[in-house]
Amino acid sequence: MGRSKLEKFAAIAERENVVEPGDELYGQLKGKWRQEFFENGNPLVLEIGCGRGEYTVGMARLFPDKNYIGLDIKGARIWKGSTMAQEEDLHNVGFLRTFIENLEDNFAEGEVDEIWVTFPDPRPRDRDIKRRLTSPRFLDLYAKILKPGGIVHLKTDNQMLFEYTLEVLQERQPKELLSTADLYQSDLQEHTMGIFTTYEKRYLEEGITIKYLQFKV
Ligand SMILES: C[S@@+](CC[C@H](N)C(=O)[O-])C[C@H]1O[C@@H](n2cnc3c(N)ncnc32)[C@H](O)[C@@H]1O
Numbered sequence: 029m030g031r032s033k034l035e036k037f038a039a040i041a042e043r044e045n046v047v048e049p050g051d052e053l054y055g056q057l058k059g060k061w062r063q064e065f066f067e068n069g070n071p072l073v074l075e076i077g078c079g080r081g082e083y084t085v086g087m088a089r090l091f092p093d094k095n096y097i098g099l100d101i102k103g104a105r106i107w108k109g110s111t112m113a114q115e116e117d118l119h120n121v122g123f124l125r126t127f128i129e130n131l132e133d134n135f136a137e138g139e140v141d142e143i144w145v146t147f148p149d150p151r152p153r154d155r156d157i158k159r160r161l162t163s164p165r166f167l168d169l170y171a172k173i174l175k176p177g178g179i180v181h182l183k184t185d186n187q188m189l190f191e192y193t194l195e196v197l198q199e200r201q202p203k204e205l206l207s208t209a210d211l212y213q214s215d216l217q218e219h220t221m222g223i224f225t226t227y228e229k230r231y232l233e234e235g236i237t238i239k240y241l242q243f244k245v
Pocket residue numbers: 076077078079080081099100101102105126127128129146147148149225226227228
């Protein structure tokens with residue numbers, strides 16, 4: 029039988045690769061992730077709403093000279109990524125259990141090099157538009173913590189969210205916008221490095237095309 033949520037919460041509370049409220053380090057790493065958490069000066073890449081952290085861990089395997097942080101509020105999902113990183117002895121991976129809304133409490137202006145938004149909840153109802161992770165409020169947050177020229181990537185199965193994001197971006201005129209409504213029929217797939225998240229695998233099995241875009245702030 030699998031581990032219960034409570035066992036997973038107890039396990040991540042002890043993990044050195046997880047920072048969460050209640051830890052001594054929580055809230056203390058703003059502006060100091062490189063020096064104090066990773067103990068190097070390497071680029072910092074953040075996956076928000078990382079779920080089980082497949083992108084975070086997948087990229088960390090490929091690029092040992094970059095630091096990766098997976099952020100999600102759900103501890104039982106973070107447990108999975110934290111466990112993979114621990115078992116593979118990956119020291120360039122960390123997980124932050126918090127709300128995305130708290131980004132500015134956890135990262136300094138310009139501290140992050142790249143942000144991945146992987147299969148976010150589409151929030152189709154009009155009253156939830158502000159909660160979409162590519163709404164102007166969130167894009168403003170990302171722009172604050174990204175360095176100038178930092179990249180935001182979005183991978184989604186959801187056509188509505190994809191079109192909505194392109195509309196929002198049209199008004200903001202970002203630098204170097206690249207997009208495709210069918211990633212695996214596009215040259216842009218090289219940017220996504222052949223990494224598949226739990227949600228992506230499910231959508232691909234259902235025959236749903238994956239949409240992808242990236243832009244620079
Ligand atoms: C649809 S799942 C996708 C998970 C993963 N990226 C994947 O592709 O398998 C969305 C994830 O975002 C997280 N999430 C949604 N809103 C959040 C918020 N405001 N703060 C932190 N995490 C959030 C959820 O807990 C969930 O794990």
